[in-house]
Amino acid sequence: MRHKPYQCELERYPFTIQTDVRYGDCDVMGHVNNVAYARLFEETRVQFGMALHESNSLNHFGRRDRLMIVACHIFYLREVNYPAKVTLGAGVIRVGNSSYSLSVAMFNDEGVCVAVNTATLANGENGKSAPISSELRERLEVYRMNLEGIETP
Amino acid sequence: MRHKPYQCELERYPFTIQTDVRYGDCDVMGHVNNVAYARLFEETRVQFGMALHESNSLNHFGRRDRLMIVACHIFYLREVNYPAKVTLGAGVIRVGNSSYSLSVAMFNDEGVCVAVNTATLANGENGKSAPISSELRERLEVYRMNLEGIETP
């Protein structure tokens, strides 16, 4: 299942970060490695998680409602060369009973989408998920992706 | 779209490797990080690529038919604690005109599947794919996943 075109549109993301690609992110092909993309998506999800929990540290990790990644789909669209500044956007695209889905996309310094990540996150540990609290549900709505003008299926 | 149950069955994989999880693969949660799973799946795909091209180095990278990752879906099923030996299996599950799909799965030392990765790979660069050569097509068939007893959709 491909990503949706709107996942490539930066202005639809309610949460964004900017960061630098590192030399150490590159592989023998000379450009940023595919696993390094995954690392940058993780970084975005962690910073999103801090925003979601209004935390400025990882202290919320020990509490309920912590992030457990269940599925992670990445679509690679373009190569990124070092050095580069990249922008990443994150937005909630689904809230279920015990899990939610986050769209994250990475953009190069020309604003072109280079990769899209859809991640399914759940509360809990080791594959056992717990219902999403109403408190978390409310907070997640704050970070809904802007789907204005999109016909949802 | 979830992975298929047969992707969790080690004996169906025509290609396997064994490797060690590293301390550096662990994160603040105390177990192997989700991006480290992606690193181990990459390692398996690269070793699979060497077997596919009957190469014992990365020299085939410069030639045609090199691996470009287009999509990478990972389903996280269980945590892995350090230290651990893991087994990873790889098998071809689809061969298209310009891309093919590889199933890779990781198993802990009790043989339990801890994660499944479906990767779409294509020839080419920067998102531009080229038709799969008949030579590569033939080699890919050698590493078909064993779907005996599975009703294909």
Add this chain to the structure above:
Amino acid sequence: MRHKPYQCELERYPFTIQTDVRYGDCDVMGHVNNVAYARLFEETRVQFGMALHESNSLNHFGRRDRLMIVACHIFYLREVNYPAKVTLGAGVIRVGNSSYSLSVAMFNDEGVCVAVNTATLANGENGKSAPISSELRERLEVYRMNLEGIETP
């Protein structure tokens, strides 16, 4: 052999970068891993190398005068917790016949030095070094560390 106290003084460094620590840099102890420090020092050396060669890419890597790391000494002074912005400074402290030494130091967002790295770099490959060209020698002098007020041994 310990680092010199002046290596901990940010204002002595002619070249500086600022960057972000990543969640993925942390280990099971909950703070930035010691190897991640090495990664950030490498990042600084690579960016220093680009400045040294007035390059904005890695294209100078193929030419003469490329960086080969011969020795890397790191002194760990303080822990860094995620998230954090860090500043790294680099300055030349020795220019020899075929190698030079670079001091790199990392500072937390309060300006406190958290680690010092002395690296010996040489031209060449696989342990075989070549004399430093007069051109490189001249460029290296531009990035001499400011040792004003320091009694050199």
Add this chain to the structure above:
Amino acid sequence: MRHKPYQCELERYPFTIQTDVRYGDCDVMGHVNNVAYARLFEETRVQFGMALHESNSLNHFGRRDRLMIVACHIFYLREVNYPAKVTLGAGVIRVGNSSYSLSVAMFNDEGVCVAVNTATLANGENGKSAPISSELRERLEVYRMNLEGIETP
């Protein structure tokens, strides 16, 4: 200060591990990255720490006598190409009041030493070290490097 020649002699090391270099350890130069060497040295130190504490997990991390790295010197002698199996040896070369020094060396599959690491480790946190217990001191003696035939300075 250079490493000592005996640090390059595998048979002097009381503790050894074997492991695989990963594709992800390589950088744009096409061989194993210098920071990846540091990662492999860390892996060896962590496994050494488990042997030292007769532990088969990281549970001893929370207890006294845990490893805090104070200094890490790496001497790079040769390149390593992927794929490769490497052997790493570790041995205690100094036991002080509150810290000890560990020599670690990496050998390629021809038994040639490719890098040497001298690490200073201490009990404690954030730069504050505590005296080494007599219990730890005893255990450290078990893993003394074999310096037979070496004139100590």
